Amino acid sequence: MTGADRHLFDAPGPKAIRRMIIGSIIAGVLAVVALAYALVQLTDKGQLAAAKWLPFVTNLDLIKFLLLGLGNTIGAAIVSLGLALVLGIALGVGRLSEAKVVHTPCAAVVELVRGLPVLLNMLFLFLAFPLAFHIDLPAFWTVVLALTLYNGAVIAEIVRAGVLTLPKGQREAAMAMGLSWRQTMALVLLPQAIRIMLPSLISQLVVLIKDSALGFIVGYQELAAQAQSAALLLNNPLQTYMIVGVVYILLNSLLSEASNYIGERQKRTLSKVYASARVAAVDER
Amino acid sequence: MPDSVISMDKVNKWFGALHALRDINFRVSAGEVVVVAGPSGSGKSTMCRTINRLETIDSGTIRVNGETLPAEGRELAKLRSEVAMVFQQFNLFSHLSILDNVTLGPIKVLRQSGAEACKEALGFLDRVGIGDQAHKFPAQLSGGQQQRAAIARALAMRPKAILFDEPTSALDPEMVNEVLEVMTQLAKEGMTMLVVTHEMGFARRVAHRVIFMDAGQIVEEAPPEAFFTNPKTDRARDFLSKILM
């Protein structure tokens, strides 16, 4: 009984149990009816025809084509994560700095970028970059830089939350040893904060993979773009997008599980104070 | 025995493989103060909570005022309103003021008018000594004040009995007495009370009877003097030697 809220519901008496059983039966029957209706509709409209589905098993070129897209998706996501981590640490630490000249611009950049749609960043690089520098930015970099900027800002906040939730004693002990602010940050606070952040960073990879699907708008051949081309060619949009959707779901579920697993393990090994840092760093998309 | 406000007959409860309550039999008569003592994990809270059906039981009978505890619905709600409960963690409603905490039950359950409930609530808050805190929120009160507010909330339901589950265990030592004094006063006024507590001084002074539990069983049941000066079982003796040190 994981989801049933012992919270909300009293332990059921005989009447409540009867109602639960009747409710379950009704819900089950409705689900079956809905599923049957969907199948009838799909068959009616010829959407279950073998010709629409079989290419995904038999057509090797198609499979390669989509796998290429998957590779590009993962590539862009991982490179962006790496760069966003660097940018995020820089901005996050900058925002924690006690010097106003450092702290204020970092805060401004973070707030500004977080208020912008990723797509706008991407279009900016796509449309404005060639005008300013008279060269086209490769599609890969258009996607990666846009994702880096946005996620760098998000990671900056994760870093800041991570450092701020470390026990105060850590910082005081380091300062008392005679370490400078910079040394304290680099040698004591950041390494700990990054360790706590690991699960959040993996969740952020899920966000990156999802956002990289905007690449089709700027001509980057990631999975969604490849799906679009394939769907046009095969004239089977429903099938193609569903199958590609499943691929994304599998990939992202795997990453979410990994993030949860590491988070749980940390919860056991690190103190409670540390674990709370993750609460402050949930992704919002 | 129509006289007993609370009665348990052959009550058993399991948590999975754990036999948490074993053949529990006991009665609390009107006006009686019964203290339940015993080591941690012996089933005191569980027993207390079954009376309000916050925990279900697997066999046996629980009666309140001679009426078998209903399994669900309005009947259960009504019976719960007649037996108030005071928790270790106070459990005041955090989004309501102290006054609203006390009036919620009278207005929504007893269907009193707002003005009437308010007037009575202020009376109860005065009785527990925090009339001046009525418009504050729980988080603004000390633990002792919160627990007294919780007692006022219980009293406002005009219950036939009040169950206390370690009402002073979560309090800083200096606040224990203010709560015990309120409870002592209630006992003097003839309130029927079932009190789980480690406060042996309170048990000695106020209780009519002490029930000693261990490993889900009632091991000993005696008037306080007899229990404290001459415990019959080794387990009770052992427990007392630890707690009275």
Place this chain on the structure above:
Amino acid sequence: MNELMGVISTLLRAFVTTLELTFLSAILSLVVGILAAAMRVSPVPPLRWAVSVYVRLVRNTPLTIVFFITVFGLPQVGVNFSFFSFALLALTLYTATFVAETVRAGIQAIPIGQIEAARSIGLTFTQVLAYVVLPQAVRSVVPPLASTFIALFKNSSIASAFGVAEAISVMTNMVNVHSTIVLSIMGATAAIYVALALLFGRAFTWLERKALIAR
């Protein structure tokens, strides 16, 4: 300068569409999300399973793919809406999963003692819900819902790629027409987005303070 003023007024009109899309999907996802959350905590197992499957699937799918499936997939089975309605559907399906998870977490974060205390004074199930659970859940839910809706506001830009003439789509068109003031057009668009996002942030902070006032 005049050129830019003209562009900005066109842009502002496009932002009205963005806001329409945002507000309508926000309201719909709130309704769907709360219903889903209610099903998710209900004592009827098939309802719980259905919602957790829905949430798991959709949350792990890129919004872009949700758009592709609704805009290009649904017409294949005879469902034909306007682009705006399709966008509304896609955004709602996606955002509702976040609302559902937030509301469920808000309910489950209420300490059990609060609910036991409510039961033990004789409140019925509906009363416990109305006087204790919901008022407390609303408070813990406002801040995360704010992030969800601000994300929705930004996500609505994806509708530009699916036939809706909202801000980004209009911006792209104008960039093609007014090729000498590209940076200004994009800068203005960015400024309006950031200003609106900040405004929403403020509005939610105000709402949060209202919700928290009793503390």
